Amino acid sequence: MLISHLALSNFRNYPHLEIDFAPGITLLHGNNAQGKTNLLEAIFFLATARSPHAGAERELIHFGAASEPIPFARVEAKVERASGQTIDLEIVLVTGEEKDLATARVSKRIKVNGVNKRALDLLGNLNVVLFLPEDLDLVFxxxxxxxxxxxxxxxxxxxxxxxxxxxxxxxxxxxxxxxxxxxxxxxxxxxxxxxxxxxxxxxxxxxxxxxxxxxxxxxxxxxxxxxxxxxxxxxxxxxxxxxxxxxxxxxxxxxxxxxxxxxxxxxxxxxxxxxxxxxxxxxxxxxxxxxxxxxxxxxxxxxxxxxxxxxxxxxxxxxxxxxIAVALKLAEIELMRAETGEEPVLLLDDVMSELDKPRRAALAHAILNAHQAILSATDLDDFTEEFLGRAKILKVNDGKVEASEMRVDVPEGKSEGESNVPF
Ligand SMILES: Nc1ncnc2c1ncn2[C@@H]1O[C@H](COP(=O)(O)OP(=O)(O)OP(=O)(O)O)[C@@H](O)[C@H]1O
Ligand SMILES: [Mg+2]
CATH class of the missing domain: 1.20.1050.90 (RecF/RecN/SMC, N-terminal domain)
Known part of the structure; x- marks a missing residue:
């Protein structure tokens, strides 16, 4: 399974974003508070119709939209399945009569291939395994x-x-x-x-x-x-x-x-x-x-x-x-693969920096073998050169995303899909 395109309008700190994703690793790199987590949240939202962070869905609408006649946020993605089938997903959040984003009630409209659906029917179109720093504390x-x-x-x-x-x-x-x-x-x-x-x-x-x-x-x-x-x-x-x-x-x-x-x-x-x-x-x-x-x-x-x-x-x-948390996430990837017959898209929000070397290496191994993984980091030193060489690095800066100048060469003799990350 692959997210090939993502479009955001007024979602969190993104007034407007259009971005293509390739298979393999995409690394969102940027300073704090630039929009890395928000971008991963948008993808998770399209997979599950809920936010892993927001207390209320109105929080997802860009602050700047408050002055518009009808404040709304839109998240869209194109998903390519293993069968070759392409699915268009869309969620729109719209405020009702009340426009004040601090208190407004929002309604959620979901479309799959242009047809209105309930949240329950959205699930399963895009399968993701999300790994957040707070998941590391699941046991506690x-x-x-x-x-x-x-x-x-x-x-x-x-x-x-x-x-x-x-x-x-x-x-x-x-x-x-x-x-x-x-x-x-x-x-x-x-x-x-x-x-x-x-x-x-x-x-x-x-x-x-x-x-x-x-x-x-x-x-x-x-x-x-x-x-x-x-x-x-x-x-x-x-x-x-x-x-x-x-x-x-x-x-x-x-x-x-x-x-x-x-x-x-x-x-x-x-x-x-x-x-x-x-x-x-x-x-x-x-x-x-x-x-x-x-x-x-x-x-x-x-x-x-x-x-x-x-x-x-x-x-x-x-x-x-x-x-335990890392073991669960690695198991979850395999469980999803076995149950759905599709490779889930891995979303990792700055978790590498939280892990020691052996656990980081094990996670890196899973990421390198994933069909598609989108991860965020503030510090590229958390990754090996080989890993960075395989990743497409995007710079996230104040609600904008662009290809990074940074290029790390893959060490000689390594081919795509092959990993030498030691356990
Ligand atoms: N509804 C919204 N409208 C506008 N901006 C928002 C909205 N919700 C959150 N933000 C802002 O988006 C910014 C980026 O947040 P995000 O959590 O994506 O940062 P990040 O790049 O992941 O940073 P960090 O490295 O600190 O985790 C924050 O400054 C936050 O205040
Ligand atoms: Mg973040």
Missing amino acids: GSPGDRRRYLDTTLSQIDPKYSRALSQYGSIVEQRNALLKEFRERSYNAAELEPWNNKLVENGAYVMARRAQAIDSYNNLVAEIHPRLTAEHKVLKLHYQPTIPIEAFTQNDDASARQLGLGITPPAAPLEQISAAFKQQLADLRTKEVGAALTLVGPHRDDLRFTIDGVDMTTYASRGQGRT
């Missing part, structure tokens, strides 16, 4: 961060997942509103029943799919993690649902079992999950009515990590946490 972050991480990956590869997740989210909201109503009037089981059914139907799929992905991650990191550390310590991901499901609690690893962490089975038993979810809702009925909240389900799941059975949420060193 909140369960919500880790759920978001899984959701971003799975939503891009499984349309059924993104639909189930989105429906699940709105069912939780409506169910919570009903539980709140029960506080004012008496509880009515018949009213709750249909919500419970929908909750279980969508929630069980989300859980089964997360579990299945975690099993795939475990297979992939079994090879990736020792490569990153030059040690034979075993990194394991553990799915931790709020619902006690027998299949997820079995574990032949005694130390992880002590932590209450199971090993996720390869075939997630959808029926077992649904039955356990239903049972848990019945058991917690009084509690949920009291709290006026949906207390269990995939919106409260966590993903945990162990290395040789030691719980990394509690005991990871900074470096160990970062290694």
